[in-house]
Amino acid sequence: MNDASPTLPIFQVSQFGARLRVIPTLPAAVLLALCLLGFLAPLIAPHSPMQGSLGEKLRPPAWVTGGQWAYPLGTDLLGRDILSRLLYGARTSLAVAAVAVVVAGTLGTILGLLSGYFGGVVDAIIMRFTDIALSLPLILVAIVLAAAIGTSFGNVILVIVLLLWPRYARQVRGETLSIKERDFVALARIANCSHFRIIWRHIFPSVLPTLLVLVTLQAGYIVLLESTLSFLGVGIPPSTPAWGLMISEGRTVMDSAWWVVLWPGLAILLMVLSGNLLGDWLRDRLDPTLKQV
Amino acid sequence: MLRFIVGRAMQSLVCFVVVSCLVFYAARLTGDPTVLLLSEMASKEDAARLRAHLGLDKPILVQYGLFLKQAIRGDLGESTRLHRPVLAVLAARFPASLQLGSVAFIITLLIALPIGVYSAAKRGTVLDNAGRVFAVLGQSLPLFWLGLILMLVFAVWLGLLPAAGRGTAANFILPAVTMGWATTPAVMRLTRSAMLEVLESEYVKMARIKGLPEWKVIWKHALKNALLPVVTFSVLLFAEMIAGAIVTETVFAWPGVGQLLISSVYYRDFPMVQGTVLLLSALFILGNLTVDVLYAYLDPRIRYGR
Numbered sequence: 001m002n003d004a005s006p007t008l009p010i011f012q013v014s015q016f017g018a019r020l021r022v023i024p025t026l027p028a029a030v031l032l033a034l035c036l037l038g039f040l041a042p043l044i045a046p047h048s049p050m051q052g053s054l055g056e057k058l059r060p061p062a063w064v065t066g067g068q069w070a071y072p073l074g075t076d077l078l079g080r081d082i083l084s085r086l087l088y089g090a091r092t093s094l095a096v097a098a099v100a101v102v103v104a105g106t107l108g109t110i111l112g113l114l115s116g117y118f119g120g121v122v123d124a125i126i127m128r129f130t131d132i133a134l135s136l137p138l139i140l141v142a143i144v145l146a147a148a149i150g151t152s153f154g155n156v157i158l159v160i161v162l163l164l165w166p167r168y169a170r171q172v173r174g175e176t177l178s179i180k181e182r183d184f185v186a187l188a189r190i191a192n193c194s195h196f197r198i199i200w201r202h203i204f205p206s207v208l209p210t211l212l213v214l215v216t217l218q219a220g221y222i223v224l225l226e227s228t229l230s231f232l233g234v235g236i237p238p239s240t241p242a243w244g245l246m247i248s249e250g251r252t253v254m255d256s257a258w259w260v261v262l263w264p265g266l267a268i269l270l271m272v273l274s275g276n277l278l279g280d281w282l283r284d285r286l287d288p289t290l291k292q293v
Numbered sequence: 294m295l296r297f298i299v300g301r302a303m304q305s306l307v308c309f310v311v312v313s314c315l316v317f318y319a320a321r322l323t324g325d326p327t328v329l330l331l332s333e334m335a336s337k338e339d340a341a342r343l344r345a346h347l348g349l350d351k352p353i354l355v356q357y358g359l360f361l362k363q364a365i366r367g368d369l370g371e372s373t374r375l376h377r378p379v380l381a382v383l384a385a386r387f388p389a390s391l392q393l394g395s396v397a398f399i400i401t402l403l404i405a406l407p408i409g410v411y412s413a414a415k416r417g418t419v420l421d422n423a424g425r426v427f428a429v430l431g432q433s434l435p436l437f438w439l440g441l442i443l444m445l446v447f448a449v450w451l452g453l454l455p456a457a458g459r460g461t462a463a464n465f466i467l468p469a470v471t472m473g474w475a476t477t478p479a480v481m482r483l484t485r486s487a488m489l490e491v492l493e494s495e496y497v498k499m500a501r502i503k504g505l506p507e508w509k510v511i512w513k514h515a516l517k518n519a520l521l522p523v524v525t526f527s528v529l530l531f532a533e534m535i536a537g538a539i540v541t542e543t544v545f546a547w548p549g550v551g552q553l554l555i556s557s558v559y560y561r562d563f564p565m566v567q568g569t570v571l572l573l574s575a576l577f578i579l580g581n582l583t584v585d586v587l588y589a590y591l592d593p594r595i596r597y598g599r
Contacts, residue, residue: 137574143570144316244437
């Protein structure tokens with residue numbers, strides 16, 4: 001990675017802009033903290049995320065009159081501790097995002113590599129499929145699926161994977177097209193490497209930075225999409241601790257209990273914002289040619 | 294050009310076939326309708342007769358053909374919740390969605406264009422950076438939550454605006470701002486980068502050398518050329534707008550198609566879901582096709598090769 005050397009003036013916006021660019025340590029820290037909190041939820045959550053006591057229902061945050069430090073951020077309509085549900089909710093969001101990215105990324109990368117490397121008919125067929133997949137109205141597909149077979153984790157992940165894989169395929173194909181013209185690939189071919197070996201050992205590593213940028217840029221988007229689907233009642237099945245669902249369940253009592261809706265929204269904002277900032281920064285660092293669409 | 298249009302139209306057609314297959318197949322997943330329609334006393338022969346009557350005994354491909362034929366004729370079945378033809382309900386709901394969408398779109402352009410242009414003209418200033426922070430923030434906010442918070446602050450706490458319903462102009466403000474929020478950051482970013490590109494060009498330098506006032510250079514000479522990609526892209530935001538409409542209408546109980554769709558899912562009114570999704574998908578696919586063709590017409594680079 002020569003182009004990431006410190007002597008290269010990558011950011012020459014302005015002083016204020018340059019200072020803005022230093023922030024990514026903060027988003028990175030926030031994201032890491034959210035991952036850790038989600039991962040450790042069973043250990044650190046003060047209450048069960050599923051069971052509440054109706055006697056404690058709609059308790060305000062601790063610092064508001066009527067609040068208790070036993071429930072720092074208050075309780076919801078069923079008397080469940082909001083902080084605990086938020087922690088478990090981080091888990092849900094991260095799990096969905098991780099599975100979706102791994103499946104979509106693997107599928108998209110393999111197809112993109114094949115398409116770019118072999119070209120010709122293979123390329124034509126794969127790219128036709130990506131074009132079609134890119135122009136499917138997926139939020140509608142999600143709604144039909146939910147209406148027909150009900151909500152489940154599998155459906156949410158399926159919809160997100162359907163939405164994401166063509167983006168990976170396109171990007172990776174583009175990269176592969178230029179990489180395969182480079183000398184080291186030609187040398188590998190002269191050295192009688194198999195197609196598989198050339199793709200896996202010579203081309204794939206060069207595509208990795210782009211992939212990394214794409215994954216980070218999309219992580220926030222996935223969390224947003226998942227929470228929107230859940231809010232609409234076509235995502236994560238009810239009663240699971242998920243941020244979008246918490247907001248959807250809380251909206252009926254919103255005018256008397258603002259905290260039920262406020263905290264999960266802030267949690268989503270925090271996670272998506274730090275993901276987006278990190279992604280923007282990584283893109284500028286690793287791959288300035290990759291324009292955000 | 295003709296080749297491009299035909300190729301692109303074929304792709305749209307395939308897209309629509311995929312969606313309609315999905316909708317059709319999903320309907321079969323909901324279970325055997327004869328179980329729901331017949332009483333428990335009905336014999337096997339009765340069930341078979343009903344299946345034959347509904348066409349369920351035919352091969353699945355024939356069934357799909359019939360389904361498409363009916364859909365194209367405008368027969369989308371009857372809503373199980375409202376007991377009215379799906380098409381009639383959709384026709385009654387559509388104007389409300391169209392109104393809200395238009396107002397939101399105008400708001401997007403009114404906010405995004407001036408800020409985008411200003412950002413580019415005063416690149417690197419505090420205001421430019423503020424605009425960019427606003428754009429990142431805008432893309433990270435969950436729309437449904439923004440709607441609820443706006444409702445909480447302006448309708449519940451301050452009592453300034455109505456929280457739900459449709460009728461007066463005041464009813465439009467909160468939903469339209471929420472829905473416009475979805476598309477504003479993207480348009481803003483694009484305007485900024487398009488303006489930056491144009492401001493570098495020779496003819497802008499020429500205009501400056503001629504001694505034109507700076508505001509005229511920016512708002513008249515440069516903006517005219519920067520607008521082209523922005524306007525085409527704005528139409529491309531159709532997908533975002535449909536998603537945004539579904540969310541916004543649900544939050545504000547706006548009596549449009551999006552709210553209808555989500556409430557139909559809730560009440561398991563499958564014919565209604567089916568009809569709405571078919572209609573919205575057709576709109577979505579047609580919209581995309583139009584934009585692509587328009588784009589190719591305006592920019593020959595797209596027509597020849599990718």
